[in-house]
Amino acid sequence: MAFAKSVIEAIGNTPLIKLRRASEETQCLILGKAEFQNPGGSVKDRAALAIVADAVARGALKPGGVIVEGTAGNTGIGLALVANALGYKTVIVIPETQSQEKKDLLRLQGAELIEVPAVPYADPNNYVKLSGRLAERLAKENPAGAIWANQFDNVANRQGHFETTGPEIFAQTDGRVDGFVSAVGTGGTLAGVGMALKAKNPGVQIALADPPGAALYSYYTTGELKSSGSSITEGIGQGRITANLEGAPIDFAYQIGDEESVRLVFDLAENEGLLLGGSSGVNVAGAIRLARELGPGHTIVTILCDSGSRYQSKLFNPEFLRSKNLPTPGWLERPLQIKPDFL
């Protein structure tokens, strides 16, 4: 019989899906790794599992222990399912600006949710720093102890991608992958996959796709951490070099605005049946740019991070889109086309 011994074993080994229109347009083979198929619905299940497994192996996390994390949502969802499967508790600190859908999912999974104002990283009350201080307190108060997952600077995160996502991509493409593109939240995906692919073939080109408001596009093109503008995308957009990003082998960097990424998200939903979140739009836009850079005939892989169902109230809400001066796809607003007179 073929079955996973628990939900943990169902994390990873996601399919690669050909993105037809992006491939046609560039005459390259552009493939999306369907990370939305992970049990928690996002690429972050991998980081969550890697961080928890590392903490258990080091003896830092003991039965009944608490996992504390500051997260835009998806890491928390991954941590909560891994924790529930293995017998730990989860406490999540989340900026209140994140989508209601992700907050609801966290509560459904029994995570204790602490919503805090969204303030910059430099502020001592930034959600990441608050989660670190809370973990310290709970480690003293809780008899079974507590750990801080610390996804940004805990390199167990990128090691997880180095050991799973990267080798999967190399094997699934029969070693013929020429380029890999990813946006960055923690940098775990970009650095871990980038390092794994370069180790197999140093010729594989690694590219960053960065939204406005993040500082990494500037860093990898000019050496200076500078940012301007903003983006509606969630889970990505970094202002510093996290420990996970240190030494990441990055050959190209692209900045992708919301109008470009949102159009791609809508196009993939309407024409390819792929309902994705905003960061996937940034990734696919980046893959198209890298394909143009390398020329026809290359194989480019990117990440389809999570599902559009997580963003119905924002990215797929015409009112929200209009408030941000972004295009609204016709099918979201189309009046009923078939009269229900057959009823």
Ligand SMILES: Cc1ncc(COP(=O)(O)O)c(C=O)c1O
């Ligand atoms: C929707 C989404 N896309 C992309 C990412 C970025 O992944 P990473 O943290 O590995 O850089 C995240 C991370 O939280 C995310 O939630």
